[in-house]
Amino acid sequence: MSRPELQAPPEIYYGDIEAKKYTQNTRNQQIQADMTYRALELLNLPPDQPAYLLDVGCGSGLSGEILDEEGYIWAGVDIAPSMLEVALEREVEGDLFLQDIGQGFGFRPGSFDGVISISVIQWLLNAETSHPTSSPPHRLNRFFTTLHSAMRNPSRAVLQFYPSSDDQIQLITSIAQKAGFGGGIVVDYPNSKKAKKVFLCLFVGGGGTQQLPQ
């Protein structure tokens, strides 16, 4: 079967049934949990300092539950109402928003101490209409620019995603850099087709002292 993001927009693809199926699938849960812990590790937040985080594409709250357990206060945005409904049922503690990340954020400058996103931003690579505001570069630019301003200086965003080509990685990375981010790509298990995971690790500020993690 082809990749979900090529079949339908996310709010359609993750209807009621798909949202429940995705959330209840224990393999999905495990992979999602592993990637969330890894993203938190790459965020490298100062220890013992409580943080306020943003979960981009929080879906049904699989990552959010981990953020709750780890003691973070967080907000999450997602474009699929069915996924957010499952998150409500699971009683996650973060504030949830129905939002299209390609339209950008309105959070005030410096709002978040860190940002995570698991398996989401590849959805921004698919245009839904021919309108100029829905071209992938336009949506990526709007996303990264408003995300950058919503983050504290210094802080990090760790966005795991599924690129389907090196060109996509190139496009996403270059637009993020234009928006003002430092950082780059971290690949876990680069030689395993199945286990390979791509994390876009973005830095705000830090005076060039932030090192790309291993």
Next chain:
Amino acid sequence: MVRLITHNLLACHAKDCNTNNFPLQFKDVQLEIREADFNPEFLKGFMPKIEWKALVETAIQLGDTSLPLEQPEMLDEEFLKNLHHVLLEIHVEEGSMTCPNCKHVYPISNGIPNMLLAEHEIG
């Protein structure tokens, strides 16, 4: 599930709406109070991010008058408990938020604000 901690960070993101676009004004709200773990360290760390006037005014609109009009310098236990309650325990479940500038209305249903913009409002 809109808590005032998040509301206090949220401005309007409609196209060309860059001034006087904060705070979004609550209307026709239904509230729910849910207890949350008290974490004074988090609150102290969060203080610099707060737009104090907007927080106090919004809390008063929602019926909570426990916060002082000026942000205090001494953060005693009683103040932190009140701040904790206002930021993290008052949940807006239904109603809407209106942008004071462009008047865009963000409806809140089941605790979730709908932040989606129409095509002509996308920046």
